Amino acid sequence: MATIEKDEVLARIVRLQQLMAAEQVDAFLVTQHVDLFYITGSMQAGYAFIPASGTPVFYVRRSLERAELESAVRVETMPSLRGFKVQLEQDHPAMFAGGRNEAAVRIATEMDVLPAASYVRLVDVFGSGCALVDGSSLMRQVRMVKSPWEVSRIEAAAQVVAEALVEATTIIREGITELELMARIEYEIRIRGHIGLMRTRTYNMEITTGMVGAGEAVAVPSAFDGPAGGLGLGPSFPQSTSRKVIKRGEPILIDIGCCIDGYVIDQTRTAVIGGLPDDLAEAYAKAEELIHAAEAAMRPGIACDSLYTDALAGAAAAGLADHFMGYGINQVKFLGHGIGLEVDEWPVLAKGFNTLLAPGMVLAVEPKFTFPGRGVVGIENSYLVTDTGCRQLTRSPEGLIVIP
């Protein structure tokens, strides 16, 4: 299993500290397990305290032994929450001694994921001399740009998904259910080292290993913030794969990911038994055209939202505006999203998201067309933004997968 170099972790901390300085943040209290893994190299339970300058410490509840083996930053035992405050005051006397113009000490934390009850408790413990501020965007900005090592892990995941797709395609035939196809894909990725879950950051957002389905079942609206939510297994899991039987001539959307060494990949291919009706085949060809246009456009300095608006214009020019990224009121307003340790990372190729692409960003780009009652066609690749353009990370061949 791949381990992170200590220097890489320390470089991440330096980048976080630079952003903190720009926002007059005195320290970052890292609480979420994925962020802890990113910023220390270890996912043991505790809090990491990253001062704007000075020595970061990972305060660990359990397991201390494993944290000491894994963490690139100093590990100490996590005291009680009250004791933790006392400890921080001792370790950072300048910070907590009414330092900067007697203003409150500004401590950032991940308010996008930290539960409200924990937040309220921290506000109480840190007291009126400290202001807890939302550091979510700082953390997401740092994580947005991947290192070569991180990209290598995403590529490892891409390889696993490509192999799983080859294996799973062999069982597609009239009469199997979406669930049977999904179960086989999941088996193939799991046996190759998928950690068994896909991490998401957004409240209430769940992803198993993606969305595999056929025909009308994929085209139903859903709560899922994506172009094809799926029918699901009932009200208790009203998205993704259902028990629908796959039929000849309907599009089979195979939108799958996996997580290797913590890093996810996201890829979609469209398959069909026999052939697609002409209009769906044309829509599929348009999706490939749009992804190739995005490929040609992606390079440092390009605004994320322009990639979305260009694709939307391309869909509209083909008379497919109503079908693009969902249908009607259920359309989503994006073309792609960052991936990394989580599936819903920054940047987002969406209206109003005017971040400029930069080298190291990794994006899943997924033009899709929804036809209510009939299905969804489309393609999704993941790309690394390079110094001069982009490089595709997903490895499955493009083109409609046609099963005789």
Add this chain to the structure above:
Amino acid sequence: MATIEKDEVLARIVRLQQLMAAEQVDAFLVTQHVDLFYITGSMQAGYAFIPASGTPVFYVRRSLERAELESAVRVETMPSLRGFKVQLEQDHPAMFAGGRNEAAVRIATEMDVLPAASYVRLVDVFGSGCALVDGSSLMRQVRMVKSPWEVSRIEAAAQVVAEALVEATTIIREGITELELMARIEYEIRIRGHIGLMRTRTYNMEITTGMVGAGEAVAVPSAFDGPAGGLGLGPSFPQSTSRKVIKRGEPILIDIGCCIDGYVIDQTRTAVIGGLPDDLAEAYAKAEELIHAAEAAMRPGIACDSLYTDALAGAAAAGLADHFMGYGINQVKFLGHGIGLEVDEWPVLAKGFNTLLAPGMVLAVEPKFTFPGRGVVGIENSYLVTDTGCRQLTRSPEGLIVIP
């Protein structure tokens, strides 16, 4: 797929309203998808507003169509957050018109899971006339007592796990890896309708489908709040199954669950190729003895913590106190936990948890003994508390599984 009767959902709301009245809560704002499913029958995206008396409404962002099909309570379109407040004031004029002695309107929400940023935004939108209070314990108390329909779903999950164990046991032999065994179990549960994930409520807590592993790999300490965390697949997933090769004579812990129609089951069996060393075989027998003692003790009116302290005393009497529920400083201080829509429900059979058992509670009871460097042995069954005692829901035969 099983659907919930509308009357059952309405009865849940009445029970929540009774607890709300006792706590002087004017309304419950339900935000988490699992709680929304419980309290409306639908898991679409939005907020449910449950007044202490009056008509509950599920305000839905998406998908409105599906919410209208699924929800037992009235569905309306979710406006913007500011518009939402205006809407609530219109719908509940008495509540928001400086009603009860001009005190703030007390609105409960699930502060144990709602992200801090969302909480802060709600506090701002609701304004100084409203107090957002933590309703987590109210929701957890209502969900703690299951209906016959809910129990039937847990039993359906129990049946799936039992079948998967039979299938998976056929591949156990010297030389296969933990991951190969886990992948097969997951395939067997998935094909039978497992939704593809196990929901947890605790911040940073993750469960794939349990903990399957052998020998020393299971006995390592971990961040996981359970008696056997496991080695895992590396620092990015430092718990559960690893790639360790299973050897003759070491205990294989098969602690697995699945989720059917939203409800989980939790079961552990211990297997071995050949036979266990005498001391581990004795510890396994002691675990069975402790679970049977708990079975005999569980009935309405018994305090949760007494079940834990009795089991601990039983372990100590056998000279196994240091090995009980983890080893040394990594021991966890509980014997079991509630299960239902999530794996970490109430009540908990733990020190200080003095809730009295009541009919309808469902508990996973899991006495286990950890031997560092050698493995973990134990057993886990899930039980329904009945009017007069308890009824086992897990279906796999007890006893050590011995593979020749």
